Amino acid sequence: MxxxxxxxxxxxxxxxxxxxxxxxxxxxxxxxxxxxxxxxxxxxxxxxxxxxxxxxxxxxxxxxxxxxxxxxxxxxxxxxxxxxxxxxxxxxxxxxxxxxxxxxxxxxxxxxxxxxxxxxxxxxxxxxxxxxxxxxxxxxxxxxxxxxTSWYPTNHQAKEILESGEFGKAIKVIVRDGHRGPKKIGVGPEFLEWLTDPKLNGGGALMDFGCYGANLMTWLTNGERPLSVTAITQQLQPQNNPKVEDDATIIVNYPDKQLIIQASWNWPIGRKDMEIYAEKGIIYADDRNQLRTRMAEGYDGFQEKTVELPELDPPYPDPFLLLKAVIHHEIKLPPFDLYSLENNLIVMEILEAAKESAKKGKTIYFD
The missing domain is CATH 3.40.50.720 (NAD(P)-binding Rossmann-like Domain)
Incomplete structure (x- = not known):
């Protein structure tokens, strides 16, 4: 601590x-x-x-x-x-x-x-x-x-490791985000009022926390659009979230990899973590600062390393420093950066498809 x-x-x-x-x-x-x-x-x-x-x-x-x-x-x-x-x-x-x-x-x-x-x-x-x-x-x-999660040094380090080729290509990425639910964690009344409103928030946990995984995967793949999206939603706290879903599992398929997003207002402990399963091992971004890697050995053996990462250099750990740096031409965001418009348009495509999939009970295919 x-x-x-x-x-x-x-x-x-x-x-x-x-x-x-x-x-x-x-x-x-x-x-x-x-x-x-x-x-x-x-x-x-x-x-x-x-x-x-x-x-x-x-x-x-x-x-x-x-x-x-x-x-x-x-x-x-x-x-x-x-x-x-x-x-x-x-x-x-x-x-x-x-x-x-x-x-x-x-x-x-x-x-x-x-x-x-x-x-x-x-x-x-x-x-x-x-x-x-x-x-x-x-x-x-x-x-x-x-x-x-754009500020998390673990996510940036995970991308660097993946791009180095040491672990081979990513095959499956699992991103989990959420907490016990807005009411249970005690958000303010003015926040709670719209966060659980399907019109003002666009949905419930699917929108609130499903966006993280879509954003990270679009960044990791340098803007690749998926082939299809399949989603299942549940309402496990109807007394607290009567108008919206509070749990969502979203499967996003690509030609050679898959993303699984687990977005929930029902986690007993708040979390924002990512697992990247590659050809030769696994990269775990456990939280903001702790990163673990497991390099595979034999059938079920592995060598594990754990590192505690320092914060990113300014302006990246702070959204307002970054906003200023972009506007004043101090930095230029790379294509499909986590903050970028082109990234977040694909995020919205994925979320829209997830809502449609959950509503219709079928897989939604991209053009």
Whole structure:
């Protein structure tokens, strides 16, 4: 535990040093406060790499609660998104509203040349995602999607090992994400209200946690589209999640490999992990920092190695540092990067097919 805390302290000061080393702050606005992860941006207001120029939130009581908690002025808060954008002229918007509103935010920001970063997933549906992509491309803005697992050094190390060829080609990838469920872990009422609403979230656990595996696999395969998707969903906590599924198993088939996504609001312990089964061994990204490898020996023997990885160098461990670096041309994201639009359009294809498969009870084939 002490080692883990030390790495976070080191990362914090490294991030500050990186931010202060940049001459120009990012002018950033926040659209919505109902997403439970909004604390990520509000807690970083004073660190120096961005200036919070405005917040759009119609729920003034919620805005006042956060203003008191994080110490920002209510003068920053606007009830209307478009008014906020016109009056504050941000370079970028971080979306922390419900997922259904992602399209509305891009519709307001893109024509003004304002870049957007949304919390995963990109949209509630493939139709919304495609419209957002068209707007981003037409108006030449960056449209990024933020996932917690994009910061995990274990995932990046796993990809490097796979690409080295040491373990051979990947045959099966299993990604497991989730927790006990939004109500059980005690998310705020404003978050719970839309997270368990099929319109505002696009579904339940399938959307909330199924997106992680699709995002990682699209990155690992450098943008390969699958052949088919088969999904089964369940509602194991009807009392807590009466409108949506809270458990999903998604099988994504490719010509020479398979992805299995296990997304659930029923895990007894919160988890975000990945297993890559290759020709010569297995790569386990157990959590953010612990990576294990097993090189096969004989029938059932293996040599196992475990490493505790340090955090990635800035700007990669922090979504707002990364957003600034991309907009200010300090870095260029590689094709099908975890944050990229082209990656997350394929993610939305997979999620859309998974919802259709679960509803119809059959495999959905891609064109």
């Amino acid at each position: 002490k080692k883990r805390l030390s790495s976070f302290v080191f990362l914090f000061y490294l991030s500050i040093a990186f931010a202060l080393g940049q001459e120009e702050k990012l002018k950033l606005a926040v659209a919505g406060l109902t997403h439970g992860h909004v604390g990520w941006v509000l807690s970083a207001i004073d660190r120096g790499d961005f200036e919070l120029v405005g917040i759009a939130e119609s729920n003034q009581e919620l805005a006042e609660k956060y203003a008191e908690q994080y110490g920002f002025s209510m003068d920053l808060v606007f009830k209307d998104l478009e008014v906020m954008l016109e009056e504050t002229q941000p370079e970028a918007v971080a979306a922390f509203a419900n997922t259904f509103e992602h399209l509305k935010i891009v519709q307001a920001a893109a024509p003004r040349g304002i870049h957007v970063m949304v919390e995963k997933p990109l949209a509630v549906s493939l139709e919304h995602a495609q419209e957002m992509a068209n707007l981003a491309q037409t108006h030449q803005i960056h449209l990024l999607t933020n996932y917690e």
